[in-house]
Amino acid sequence: MNDHSTPSVSKRETQGRSAAKSPEAGETLRRWPMDMPRAEEVALRLSIIVPVYNERHLVRASLTRVLRLSHPLIAELQVVVVDDGSSDGSIEVVEEVAASDPRIKFIKHERNQGKGAAIRTGIRHVSGDVVVIHDADLEYDPGDIPTLLVPFVTEGADAVYGSRYLSAPYRRTLMFRHSMVNRALTTLSNLLTDLDLSDMETCYKAVRTELLRSIPIRSNDFRFEFEITSKLAKRKARIFEVPIRYLPRSYEEGKKIRVRDGIRTLGAMAHFWFVDDIYQKDEYGSHILSELERARRFNIWMADALRPYLGDRVLEIGSGVGTLTNQFIPRSLYLASDINPNYLYYLRSYSIGKPYLNVRKIDATNAEDFKGLDGKFDTAVMVNVLEHVDDAGQTVRNLHGALSQGGRAIILVPQGQKLFGTLDEALEHRLRYSPEQLREVMESNGFEVETMFDFNRFSVPGWWLNGKVMRKKTFSRFQLKVVNAAVPFLKRVDAKLPWMGQSLIVVAKKK
Numbered sequence: 001m002n003d004h005s006t007p008s009v010s011k012r013e014t015q016g017r018s019a020a021k022s023p024e025a026g027e028t029l030r031r032w033p034m035d036m037p038r039a040e041e042v043a044l045r046l047s048i049i050v051p052v053y054n055e056r057h058l059v060r061a062s063l064t065r066v067l068r069l070s071h072p073l074i075a076e077l078q079v080v081v082v083d084d085g086s087s088d089g090s091i092e093v094v095e096e097v098a099a100s101d102p103r104i105k106f107i108k109h110e111r112n113q114g115k116g117a118a119i120r121t122g123i124r125h126v127s128g129d130v131v132v133i134h135d136a137d138l139e140y141d142p143g144d145i146p147t148l149l150v151p152f153v154t155e156g157a158d159a160v161y162g163s164r165y166l167s168a169p170y171r172r173t174l175m176f177r178h179s180m181v182n183r184a185l186t187t188l189s190n191l192l193t194d195l196d197l198s199d200m201e202t203c204y205k206a207v208r209t210e211l212l213r214s215i216p217i218r219s220n221d222f223r224f225e226f227e228i229t230s231k232l233a234k235r236k237a238r239i240f241e242v243p244i245r246y247l248p249r250s251y252e253e254g255k256k257i258r259v260r261d262g263i264r265t266l267g268a269m270a271h272f273w274f275v276d277d278i279y280q281k282d283e284y285g286s287h288i289l290s291e292l293e294r295a296r297r298f299n300i301w302m303a304d305a306l307r308p309y310l311g312d313r314v315l316e317i318g319s320g321v322g323t324l325t326n327q328f329i330p331r332s333l334y335l336a337s338d339i340n341p342n343y344l345y346y347l348r349s350y351s352i353g354k355p356y357l358n359v360r361k362i363d364a365t366n367a368e369d370f371k372g373l374d375g376k377f378d379t380a381v382m383v384n385v386l387e388h389v390d391d392a393g394q395t396v397r398n399l400h401g402a403l404s405q406g407g408r409a410i411i412l413v414p415q416g417q418k419l420f421g422t423l424d425e426a427l428e429h430r431l432r433y434s435p436e437q438l439r440e441v442m443e444s445n446g447f448e449v450e451t452m453f454d455f456n457r458f459s460v461p462g463w464w465l466n467g468k469v470m471r472k473k474t475f476s477r478f479q480l481k482v483v484n485a486a487v488p489f490l491k492r493v494d495a496k497l498p499w500m501g502q503s504l505i506v507v508a509k510k511k
Contacts, residue, residue: 054088079105084113159206163243200229302383311408313404335358374402381410396442413504414429
């Protein structure tokens with residue numbers, strides 16, 4: 001394998017549950033995850049993306065209905081209309097409506113590219129807390145949009161789908177074969193994503209803007225529907241469904257989706273099931289680290305190596321998307337942290353309903369981020385973080401302060417500077433530690449080393465070949481799958497291999 005497969009890599013680590021106003025850590029850690037507001041206490045800024053293609057006869061009425069939206073849950077309304085190369089006069093109609101209402105932002109494509117492309121353009125211009133997709137064809141009723149917002153406020157939802165097949169006050173019965181195909185595609189989607197949706201192909205998809213922007217959208221057409229569903233599932237988003245009304249139009253009335261779109265969706269299912277393209281490129285290397293998150297058996301192996309040294313009050317620095325967190329909980333107290341906002345977003349959502357699990361943004365080198373945590377923990381876990389920081393001594397001192405007397409720090413780092421190569425550069429490693437260097441940084445900052453041992457010898461030849469010889473900067477999905485599949489065997493033979501481990505683990509006690 002490689003550096004190790006937790007998302008805690010990157011030179012950052014943190015948590016994020018909103019910090020309590022009180023300086024007392026005890027009060028901070030007792031607060032309900034995300035301080036979840038009630039519906040009557042909060043309103044959301046809502047952005048609605050409206051893709052338009054040759055809808056001259058309907059787009060005015062559709063936008064008028066959207067602009068009439070008024071509800072206590074909607075603090076502000078923004079409507080982003082994207083014309084996808086219309087040639088029937090739709091542009092002139094939208095321009096007229098937009099001129100009379102400043103809430104509309106109008107963008108035009110020079111040529112027709114497809115619904116997915118229009119949505120991708122719209123995402124770049126939204127400013128709200130939540131984004132809803134609304135087609136211009138009047139099949140969906142904007143009056144249902146406030147219903148989509150309720151789970152965001154009351155349940156901490158990441159995404160909400162409006163289902164045409166859940167119980168609604170009424171719906172028009174039409175086009176049985178079309179509904180049957182939709183249900184078949186939804187069933188296949190559920191098999192691939194392990195979701196339990198009733199309507200994957202629905203237009204009404206509402207997603208938190210921060211999350212939606214962090215997901216790369218590749219599809220230009222109706223394949224967008226499965227792509228976003230698949231990527232939300234892989235990002236472990238909290239997805240809810242609510243019933244909506246639906247007034248389908250016939251092909252004679254201008255319905256655009258065709259049989260070929262269903263066939264393309266099947267191809268998209270195969271593609272996006274296999275390809276883990278779920279993060280935009282960012283400064284944290286999220287798109288690289290997401291590959292490592294998929295190696296479930298490897299991560300279990302790593303957790304098994306660390307678990308014997310854990311106490312009951314744990315501080316984890318660099319939790320990522322909880323690859324280790326979900327194997328170490330429940331505990332009396334568990335504080336997960338990172339500095340990557342994408343990971344913090346997931347951790348906050350994941351912590352809902354787990355009163356023992358708290359989330360907080362913590363930069364391991366910043367003493368200010370540790371304020372209020374003095375002596376609160378008996379264990380501090382930090383995996384693949386120390387090699388990223390500029391000041392290892394300050395980082396270890398910060399852990400020292402958060403631990404109670406006799407508490408343990410468990411730290412995993414990449415080992416062996418001779419292995420340093422392009423993979424380390426891509427992951428922004430400053431160095432690969434030797435046992436002497438790791439011991440020195442621990443003992444000179446208030447710790448007594450209890451034990452130190454190698455981990456994952458098997459991956460050393462592959463790391464050397466990829467990073468030193470072939471000079472690769474990304475991980476081979478095939479290699480990761482091979483290593484992950486071979487973990488049951490590797491666990492038995494790894495310690496017998498006659499070279500150092502890919503990683504080095506130290507367990508040290510606070511003096």
